[in-house]
Amino acid sequence: MDAYVALEGGHVVAARGRAPGTSRGELVFTTAYTGYEESLTDPSYEEQVLTFSYPLIGNYGVREDRFESDRVHPRAVVARELTDDVAEWLADEGVPAVDHIDTRDLVTDIREGGAMKCGIAVGDDVTEEDALAELEACKAMSEHEDIGAQVSVAEPTVHEGDPDGTYADADVALVDCGAKGSIVDSLVARGADVHVLPYDATESDVAAVDPDLLFISNGPGDPANFEAAEELVDTLVGEVPIAGICLGQQVVARALGGTTEKMDFGHRGVNQPVRDLKTNRVVMTTQNHGYTVGDPGDVLDVTQINVNDDTPEGLDSDELGVITRQYHPEANPGPNDSLDFFDDVLGLTESRTTAAPADD
Template identity: 80%
Template structure:
């Protein structure tokens, strides 16, 4: 007998087994990554989403805090074909509902064919189909989460490697993965992490050599303050961005963004560099993409759908990437992005 239910926009209800009890709601998305579940589950870009794993077994190498990308689980709920006890207990301890023992292949195929959808989950001994439907009824579209940055950003400024000799980086935290900060610190940068709603005065007080806009969840159009910082500093200070950061930079420089049908989430996305014709495999996690690049040149594209993966403007010292060069999890084909970004400060 089932003790968990997933109500999906459009009227479908899927029965499952409860592994971490509770009710929740969010945008139903999937990742094709077969490793790195700890990193995925702590990636702030999954805020307000229900994460479905296409790989059938999640948890087969335990749970280790040193692999976390933030200090807590970020998705609102988790769906898997099978969760190990280690992961289920971790999710329960964090209060994140989780279910398994369902056909995730069918669920993933429906997302791929019909797009990401709103959903509601009810899990536990007293859970009912009506509970899941009630959660679905309350679920909002991602673009409606107008202040989602407040849920994932630091509350106040913090500086790492304060005595370092490297470039000074002002990192606008729209939901930054810890590995992005680590990648900069490994290159001896002095990294000052600023809240997503930092002002021009906040950045001016840092007097950075580089303005860096991080990844994050939701619609880039809802990060207006970060966009205004790019607009204020472009042409004066080198600018970089990853994932949501690329979208924010593009919007600031006359471009536009759009919601994707089901997004890119996984560790095997092929990206082609238009200047070198080299193809690299990349880690990705985004549901929005740049539609028009504005004042930026498209330098890299996704091999599967031709969406922009790299934008640059050599005259303005701007470099952005839609994928995650820091990986974790995933291939390290693009770690030289951080070298290229910091080279703009010299």
């Protein structure tokens, strides 16, 4: 199959087609060299074209038990070499894929020019013009105003916690802005009942759960487009403990007086170093985001930073019972250095779950 990748600015790169179709999205890259199944099923890649910087993708096959959601989320996939297993999986999913492309050069372009719009055309009779037409129709990430609807549950769902878990009495209201499955798994394994709510859940939806913890998940796109989740945080802060991961950190920061901004090319990979400002301990983390907290505001303390660029990786407020992380503590893929995050946030529920009942 022929294949063409049209880059913002009009440059077109020829490639080998591995899965047919035409598509478009924001071109980004990940430095992860394992975990391609988890990356490809991560909802945070919605409306993006994912480039793998590692040269061989697919060398240990495809297993559904590693998936983070029920489908592939990138609009298209670019690699130096894709195995047949991965190419066939992407073709079955209807996701265009190309390889035999110099991904070193492509990643350099993204690092120097930032994440960019692109169009892709793959097939037996496609032309450069087909890829350029897709590029012309491509929208900026901030213009996908209702992207949450593409990745969130439509109706509330409940995942029952392990009855032998440490936090078996805790109820978590998880606002699904594009949550990875392993986030839910991490909470359930510790005993919490996880009530997954749509991204546009209302205060009454949360009240119906009567949660011991409000959790804002990861997700794709601009945090400014998740106004309902931001409003929930603004309304419930101080009444119930609040946690957030990735986009969730950004949403919480915005709700509590902070600002967010788009990064040049973001953090995507499994080797992002994060330093804890209290302990000076550095951990390696899994990350996937193109926006970050600019000014955290006056309420939240920056407790962790990225070693490479000093962007906020952790925001806390002991007074309000808020803990957020920009990276993915649940890993999948990636190092397990930060799994204690889930114990920390569920620890916030103890005062509620152990409180004595009021006298009649």
